[in-house]
Amino acid sequence: MARLLFAILASVIALDLVLAFPSYASLAGLSARELDEIIPTLERRVIKSPPGPLKNTSAVLVNDHLHPWRPAGKDDIRGPCPGLNALASHGWLPRNGIASPSQIITAVQEGFNMGNDLALVVTYAAHLVDGNLLTDLLSIGGKTPKTGPDPPKPAIVGGLNTHAVFEGDTSMTRGDAFFGDNHSFNETLFDQFVDFSNKFGGGFYNVTVAQELRFQRIQQSIATNPQFSFISPRYFTAFAESIFPLAFFIDGRHETPFQLDMTVARGFFQDGRMPDGFFRSNISWTLDKIGPGLDVVFSKHPIEPGANNGTVNSYTLDPNSADLSNFCKLYTDFVNITVRGLYPNAKGTLLAALNKNLEFFFEGVKDQGCEQVPPFV
Numbered sequence: 001m002a003r004l005l006f007a008i009l010a011s012v013i014a015l016d017l018v019l020a021f022p023s024y025a026s027l028a029g030l031s032a033r034e035l036d037e038i039i040p041t042l043e044r045r046v047i048k049s050p051p052g053p054l055k056n057t058s059a060v061l062v063n064d065h066l067h068p069w070r071p072a073g074k075d076d077i078r079g080p081c082p083g084l085n086a087l088a089s090h091g092w093l094p095r096n097g098i099a100s101p102s103q104i105i106t107a108v109q110e111g112f113n114m115g116n117d118l119a120l121v122v123t124y125a126a127h128l129v130d131g132n133l134l135t136d137l138l139s140i141g142g143k144t145p146k147t148g149p150d151p152p153k154p155a156i157v158g159g160l161n162t163h164a165v166f167e168g169d170t171s172m173t174r175g176d177a178f179f180g181d182n183h184s185f186n187e188t189l190f191d192q193f194v195d196f197s198n199k200f201g202g203g204f205y206n207v208t209v210a211q212e213l214r215f216q217r218i219q220q221s222i223a224t225n226p227q228f229s230f231i232s233p234r235y236f237t238a239f240a241e242s243i244f245p246l247a248f249f250i251d252g253r254h255e256t257p258f259q260l261d262m263t264v265a266r267g268f269f270q271d272g273r274m275p276d277g278f279f280r281s282n283i284s285w286t287l288d289k290i291g292p293g294l295d296v297v298f299s300k301h302p303i304e305p306g307a308n309n310g311t312v313n314s315y316t317l318d319p320n321s322a323d324l325s326n327f328c329k330l331y332t333d334f335v336n337i338t339v340r341g342l343y344p345n346a347k348g349t350l351l352a353a354l355n356k357n358l359e360f361f362f363e364g365v366k367d368q369g370c371e372q373v374p375p376f377v
């Protein structure tokens with residue numbers, strides 16, 4: 001009797017999980033049984049191939065009458081990325097913050113002039129770990145709106161959230177996950193961004209500030225976060241995100257490029273808001289254009305991949321992690337270790353969707369001379 005009751009209870013709980021499963025939540029890390037229960041409830045969508053590069057990469061007005069800023073509504077999702085938050089708050093992405101990879105690639109190209117290869121790499125990397133490969137949807141944030149009964153079940157996490165995979169430590173304006181909130185704009189950290197811009201950039205964020213602030217944030221994480229992790233892929237994205245404000249948040253008609261004004265910076269970081277009359281960059285920021293920027297930020301204070309070992313001030317190098325001198329290892333390890341580790345139980349339609357997305361991800365890196373990892377079987 002007790003067993004029967006238990007079985008009924010267990011299936012009720014499982015049903016709850018299924019009913020509450022949002023269409024954009026990731027299937028990564030689920031057991032074979034959970035996958036069997038959830039997959040049939042999802043409305044599968046045709047996986048669209050990503051768009052190609054922009055035909056015309058000139059600076060154009062992107063804060064235009066079709067794309068006015070509006071604050072996020074109460075059910076709209078926003079997350080740790082000020083670039084994607086801005087695209088959603090200006091309607092270049094669906095304002096609810098849930099989009100397909102193709103929509104994201106179109107939006108980052110048209111809205112900010114991100115190059116096609118960089119857009120493919122970043123978007124599919126995020127989708128493979130944080131998106132739903134069957135519904136072809138990804139949320140740009142971490143919060144799952146309350147669905148189902150009250151009190152809500154523990155939130156099923158969707159969005160840019162898998163810690164140390166994409167979302168990661170040592171952000172400029174967001175705290176480390178160890179301290180609780182890794183998504184929200186943090187005023188104390190932004191004050192430091194301003195201080196450093198005053199001290200090293202004459203009141204602007206420039207390459208010198210990027211170098212010093214990146215190092216400062218790493219030192220702070222080493223000194224305060226016992227679980228600080230700074231290995232690939234986060235290692236790469238942290239350096240890239242130090243350059244992104246200079247590439248993407250500066251008006252494309254600017255006479256003196258690579259100097260970001262503090263009011264403009266606050267608009268983007270805090271509110272996902274482009275300045276009035278904002279023109280996107282007039283440079284198509286491909287991997288080859290952005291890559292040297294990462295090296296420049298690194299070169300001032302070279303610090304190799306590593307992690308604290310459970311106590312603060314214990315940063316230990318990790319020779320197994322890809323570093324800036326080995327971009328293809330970033331790709332290969334991401335596929336062979338990270339993605340494979342998240343989907344040990346993929347079969348059937350999920351396996352097919354996984355391989356299709358891995359193919360699109362490879363499209364982004366193939367010009368870097370990387371060898372394609374064979375499809376999963």
Ligand code: HEM
Pocket residue numbers: 080081082083084104108112114119122123126160166167168169170171172173174182237241242244245248249
């Ligand atoms: C193409 C798809 C993109 C994805 C999937 C993506 C994802 C992310 C994620 C997950 C983070 C948080 C990392 C962390 O701190 O934990 C982040 C940070 C950041 N992203 Fe994006 N991003 C994308 C495009 C962009 C674009 C187009 C811009 C600029 C217009 C941008 C600018 C930034 C900046 C500046 C940060 C650093 C925030 C900080 O350190 O405080 N991103 N992005």
Ligand SMILES: *[C@@H]1O[C@H](CO)[C@@H](O)[C@H](O)[C@H]1NC(C)=O
Pocket residue numbers: 056057058059060
């Ligand atoms: C590209 O777009 C810019 C800005 O809209 C425009 O002035 C220019 O004529 C376009 N170039 C071509 C070749 O269409």
Ligand SMILES: *[C@@H]1O[C@H](CO)[C@@H](O)[C@H](O)[C@H]1NC(C)=O
Pocket residue numbers: 175181186187188189
């Ligand atoms: C913001 O970051 C500072 C410095 O890391 C931290 O002390 C503070 O608790 C954070 N504030 C919030 C609201 O999370």
Ligand SMILES: *[C@@H]1O[C@H](CO)[C@@H](O)[C@H](O)[C@H]1NC(C)=O
Pocket residue numbers: 200201202206207208209
């Ligand atoms: C950043 O600005 C400061 C102050 O004007 C200047 O000394 C420094 O050379 C600038 N850095 C770069 C890379 O231009």
Ligand SMILES: *[C@@H]1O[C@H](CO)[C@@H](O)[C@H](O)[C@H]1NC(C)=O
Pocket residue numbers: 252253254255282283
């Ligand atoms: C972008 O605009 C700047 C400033 O007007 C100009 O010097 C530069 O040549 C332009 N770059 C491209 C690729 O059009």
Ligand SMILES: *[C@@H]1O[C@H](CO)[C@@H](O)[C@H](O)[C@H]1NC(C)=O
Pocket residue numbers: 309310311313314315
């Ligand atoms: C962590 O690193 C510190 C400093 O290098 C060392 O003293 C400590 O023994 C290490 N702890 C572990 C658990 O490895």
Ligand SMILES: *[C@@H]1O[C@H](CO)[C@@H](O)[C@H](O)[C@H]1NC(C)=O
Pocket residue numbers: 332336373374
């Ligand atoms: C990645 O995994 C595939 C399949 O297991 C294997 O053939 C390949 O050698 C691996 N590549 C690397 C660089 O580890």
Ligand SMILES: CC(=O)N[C@H]1CO[C@H](CO)[C@@H](O)[C@@H]1O
Pocket residue numbers: 142143161162163177178180181182183
């Ligand atoms: C890994 C981790 O701690 N993720 C957290 C990041 O911040 C969001 C929003 O506060 C949380 O929901 C996640 O759990």
